[in-house]
Amino acid sequence: MMKHSYLLVLLICLFSGDLFAQQKPDSLYQVKGFVIVAPKPDGVDEFVKFINKELAPRKVNTLILRVDYNYQFKSHPELRDSAALSESDARKILEACRKNNINIIPEINLLGHQSRAAKTGMLLKAYPEFNETPWIKMPATAADYKWPNADNLYCLSYCPLYPGVHKIIFDLVDEIMDVFEAKAFHAGMDEVFYLGEDKCPRCAGRDKAVLFANEVQTIRDHLAEKNRELWIWGDRLLDGRAAGIGEWAGSYNDTYRAIDMIPKDVVICDWQYEQxxxxxxxxxxxxxxxxxxxxxxxxxxxxxVEDLYRSRAISGRTLKSRFYGIAEMIDSPASEFINANYSRATSSTSGDNAQWNTFKAMFDKMNQLEQRDAK
Structure with a gap:
């Protein structure tokens, strides 16, 4: 009887994966990420070197690459930037990442960020009818852009209810996912100031949280058709007033209630840079x-980094798996960041609080904790 009981316990351990000899510790960082604007064609070779010399040694496993319209889209050539990556350029980046076990997650800013300062993005240039706020006059030059301003202009948005808008943006999403052979897509969706505007004939009077949640659901469902995953920034899902974090790091236009309306399989990239x-x-x-x-x-x-380590250490199994990882976000052009990283040039961001200093400090701390954890 004792012999049969021992065998039963042994079989249960084997099939449950809990046999001590076969146990593997949970990964400290499921995502060790790096987020950056995709290089222009003349910077691809330098970017590949950066992947090999800087990202790979730091064991980065996820590269979120903000492409936007910096690609020679075949589905919509009218949406290409004037100098845009070719398929060959994209393949060079893909091969470097594949060699170093880095997953690429391409990003195209959807919903918001359809303009920057005085520059309107390619989507609203080519299809101005998609503009949520066509009555807003853009500044003539970047020097003319001021914040705050009477129009509350930060970045333009497209209207999520305009007929045909999703057909076009999903053509771009599918194409860029295919060229990078990606399993996840980052839709941006941060800092959306224009949504459900009273003058919009389609959105007026609608709940902004519902509009935002429906757009997340629409993008998520499209990706799910090919077993692809949606990642977004998390700021619109935070109550900026209640948390005291302001209207960039959180929402002032009530979209934060969408957090209870969107699918739980969406991955949230939570940026909190200054605090x-x-x-x-x-x-x-x-x-x-x-x-x-x-x-x-x-x-x-x-x-x-220490918060992540602590949260995973003290949380129960369900919560622990949700603390998915950490990433360094670079919002300057790739060439500018790389030059600054190698001290070849100065940047508009200087001093200790510079992106390249943060990049080094963050990954040094991550590696330090990993080494300590391995002992």
């Missing part, structure tokens, strides 16, 4: 996998 607001805990409790994102404050980044 360690510990908002990943909120997203995890709400049921989402969350990737903490740092940028330009080294000490904040170090604190966030």
């Amino acid at each position: 360690d607001n510990q908002t990943p805990v909120y997203f995890a409790i709400k049921g989402f996998r969350v990737v903490t994102c740092s940028r330009s404050h080294p000490q904040v980044a170090v604190n966030q």
Whole structure:
């Protein structure tokens, strides 16, 4: 009887994966990420070197590459930037990442960020009818752009209810996913100031949280058709007033209630750059996998790495898996960041609170904790 009981226990252990000899510790960082604007064609070779010499040694496993309209789209040539990556350029980046076990997640800013300062993005240039706020007059030059302003202009948005808008943007999404052989797509969706405007004949009077949630659902469902995953920035899902984090890091136009309306399989990239607001805990409790994102404050980044380590260490199994990882976010052009990283040039961001200093501090801390954990 004792012999049969021992065999039964042994079989249960084998099939449950809990046999001590076969146990594997949970990964400390499921996502070790790097987020950057895709290089222009003349910077591809330098970017590939950066992947090999800087990202690979730091064991980065996820590269979120903001492409936007910097690609020679075949489905919609009218949406190409004037100098855009070719398929061959994209393949060079893909091969470098594949060689170093780095997953590429391409990003095209959807919904918001359809303009920057005085520059309107290619989607609204080619299809001005998609503009949520066509009555807003853009500044003549970047020097004329001021914040705050009477129109509350930060970045333009497309109207998510305009007929045909999704057909066009999904053509771009599918094409860029195919060329990078990607399993996940980053839709941006951060800092959306224009949504459900009273003058919009389609959106007026609608609940902004519902509009935002429906757009997330629409993009997510399209990706799911090919078993692809949606990643977005998390700021529109935070109450900027209640949390005291302002209208960029959080929402002032009520979209934050969408957090209870969107699918839980969406991955949230939670950027809190200037303060360690510990908002990943909120997203995890709400049921989402969350990737903490740092940028330009080294000490904040170090604190966030320690938060992630602590959260995974003290949380139960369900919550632990939702603290998905951490990433360094670079919002300057790739060539500018790389030059600054190698001290070949100066940037508009200088001093200790520079992106390249944060990049180094964050990954140094990550590696330090990993080494300590391995002992």
